Amino acid sequence: MHKLTLAAMQRSLESGEFSSVELCQHLIERTKQHNETLNAFVSITEEQALSEAKAADEKRAAGDTLGSLHGLPIAHKDIFCTDGVRTSCGSKMLENFVPPYNATVVEKLKSAGAISLGKTNMDEFAMGSSNENSFFGVVRNPWDTERVPGGSSGGSAAAVAGRLVPACTGTDTGGSIRQPAAFCGITGIKPTYGRVSRYGMIAFASSLDQGGPLAATAEDCALLLNEMAGFDPRDSTSIDRANDDYMATLHQPVKGMKIGLPKQYFEAGLDDSIAALLQQAIKELEKLGAEFVDIELKNQHLAVPAYYIVAPAECSSNLARFDGVRYGHRCEDPKDLEDLYKRSRAEGFGREVKRRILVGTYALSAGYYDAFYVKAQKIRSLISQDFSQAFADVDFILGPTTPSPAFKIGEKTSDPVAMYLNDIYTIPANLAGLPGISVPCGDVGGLPVGLQLVGNYFDEARLLNVAHQYQTVTDWHTRIPG
Secondary structure, eight states: OTTSOHHHHHHHHHHTSSOHHHHHHHHHHHHHHHHHHHOOEEEEOHHHHHHHHHHHHHHHHTTOOOOTTTTOEEEEETTBOBTTBOOOTTSGGGTTOOOSSOOHHHHHHHHTTOEEEEEEOOSGGGOOSSSOOOTTOOOOBTTBTTBOOOSSSHHHHHHHHTTSSSEEEEEOSSSTTHHHHHHHTOEEEEOOTTSBOOTTBOOSSTTTOOEEEEESSHHHHHHHHHHHBSOOTTOTTOOOOOOOOTTTTTTSOOTTOEEEEEGGGGSTTSOHHHHHHHHHHHHHHHHTTOEEEEEOOTTGGGHHHHHHHHHHHHHHHHGGGOSSSSSSOOOSSOSSHHHHHHHHHHHHSOHHHHHHHHHHHHHHSTTTIIIIIIHHHHHHHHHHHHHHHHTTTOSEEEEESSSSSOOBTTSSTTOHHHHHGGGTTTHHHHHHTOOEEEEEEEEETTEEEEEEEEESTTOHHHHHHHHHHHHHSOOGGGOOOO
């Protein structure tokens, strides 16, 4: 059962091949068996999941109206608030935090009938490119447990790749859905900024964060995104725009679609083996009728430095609320208020979070705000303009998701800059607020490689369409770690 995609599980439940209880029980047992190795889950909600699965089976047997995800098992990144279930954000600061409400994403998926099997591990407060920054320990890549799964949604990606669960939620601030999807050989889509509600999603960088699905296939992502997307009046950044039916357009032909190839994405820094795999993928898409043109994104090289001013600045602001007073970790026996603040934050936050808070606070400080933060926002505008000009001529932009396959655990922890450069191809889409998807396109030495497609605003349906059509003529997305 665990080898089935989410869509295949849906069909099997409808045909009565197995029940939701049987499916959830199987996946929970599988998770218990492999989680000690992968460390993909921080919480397994077995009792709650089986209770909901039993209710789902009874509802199906009674002939009631069912949601599109009725009885299907998923898991949530531990950044989404879940009523009555711990939401730690991978941090000691929230180690024992149990929210009294559900995030909108959780609420929507539950209303559609999905059953959560638990919460997945992540880089602390979503800050990281490797999932080595979690208070709950390193997540391991199912393809090679000595390597990272990518971050910050590494727990979700590892859980899907290891077939512990068919699909998971994730968040993407600078590539944190697409990069782990590439490292783990699965599909992940970051929607347009504002397409998926951020209500109940613990904030890292509010102008960049965006929730999205990770699954084995583009079809599964479409199935999940159909329910996740939509306007939410509780989120001031949510876009009031009619939803698309992402499943309805999956099978449309891609003939005549123009795809841009930015020369900046194929220059020095990209692994030669990945470049060769991208050329093979381009040939497959050409066979399907897609047309390719060379384009320029001349300011893309500025994306990483701009991002690492904007994101830490917003992180500094958002994480100021964790002060040991209202909720979260509180130090023991503080001498006074200042001691409470200092020790609670020093004990509660990990090294990477502290680094970004310090950088962000410095960039926002008097005398440096204009020199750093304002300048980074101006660069952000230039990057957005590059994309706007490109989309006047092309439908999509194709490139690598990552500059290399998954690296070894501990390989880059001593060099933050080298770690940050892993997101060099994904960050631009976040700065511009554009949708992007990563799909498996091959392997290098047995390690998966991802191809990234970036679309224009609100073009998720066509992105999923192209990804699905590519997956109909390739089998990289069907491969499962040994």
